[in-house]
Amino acid sequence: xxxxxxxxxxxxxxxGSAVGHCCRCSRxxxxxxxxxxxxxxxxxDAWVYLGSCSLWVDIGEKESWNSVxxxxxxxxxxxxxxxxxxxxxxxxxxxxxxMLAGNRIYPPAANDIYSLVNLKRILREKSxxxxxxxxxxxxxxxxxxxTDLFESSYFQNQRSWQRCCSASDLAKEQYANFMLDYCxxxxxxxxxxxLSQRMKIEAYILxxxxxxxxxxxxxx
Ligand SMILES: [Zn+2]
Numbered sequence: 001x002x003x004x005x006x007x008x009x010x011x012x013x014x015x016g017s018a019v020g021h022c023c024r025c026s027r028x029x030x031x032x033x034x035x036x037x038x039x040x041x042x043x044x045d046a047w048v049y050l051g052s053c054s055l056w057v058d059i060g061e062k063e064s065w066n067s068v069x070x071x072x073x074x075x076x077x078x079x080x081x082x083x084x085x086x087x088x089x090x091x092x093x094x095x096x097x098x099m100l101a102g103n104r105i106y107p108p109a110a111n112d113i114y115s116l117v118n119l120k121r122i123l124r125e126k127s128x129x130x131x132x133x134x135x136x137x138x139x140x141x142x143x144x145x146x147t148d149l150f151e152s153s154y155f156q157n158q159r160s161w162q163r164c165c166s167a168s169d170l171a172k173e174q175y176a177n178f179m180l181d182y183c184x185x186x187x188x189x190x191x192x193x194x195l196s197q198r199m200k201i202e203a204y205i206l207x208x209x210x211x212x213x214x215x216x217x218x219x220x
């Protein structure tokens with residue numbers, strides 16, 4: 001059993017949250033530790049790295065083998081506490097490799113993409129922080145970003161999606177459209193047994209681009 005990343009360090013963090021382990025180390029050291037969790041762990045988790053203070057903070061909650069929720073309120077409180085304008089926040093979350101068999105690939109899932117665009121919207125409203133997002137799959141790094149095409153197709157005129165129950169009919173319709181397009185156009189690339197792993201990655205990237213999602217993959 002691997003030690004949980006960050007448990008050995010305590011720092012001043014916003015209170016009243018289920019998240020909040022933190023760790024002060026370099027970006028490359030933190031990525032290395034999280035890749036180990038992705039390679040051998042059994043659940044997803046999410047962390048942010050604040051480059052200005054070399055601080056890693058756990059912002060994942062409700063972790064399971066195939067999903068993790070990101071506490072946006074905690075993240076905005078954290079950025080307020082950091083008190084630095086224009087912070088560049090790197091959001092990392094892990095896809096545990098041991099939970100899926102075969103030569104599948106482990107790219108950002110539909111909900112990862114929707115929660116990123118939602119988080120970007122919340123941060124834009126509450127701070128001037130920029131966010132970049134990564135999935136670590138134990139063997140490489142997926143970088144993903146939504147473009148204007150995505151926002152105009154699936155996120156137009158939406159306030160943050162976080163309060164699902166108060167989402168407008170338009171927001172619900174756009175979300176449903178995205179899930180349908182992702183599941184029919186993009187997702188099949190991740191498990192097509194006719195494709196090699198490399199071809200799956202290329203197909204996933206190309207099909208994502210058609211929906212306004214820019215993805216790249218860098219193996220270690
Ligand atoms: Zn994910």
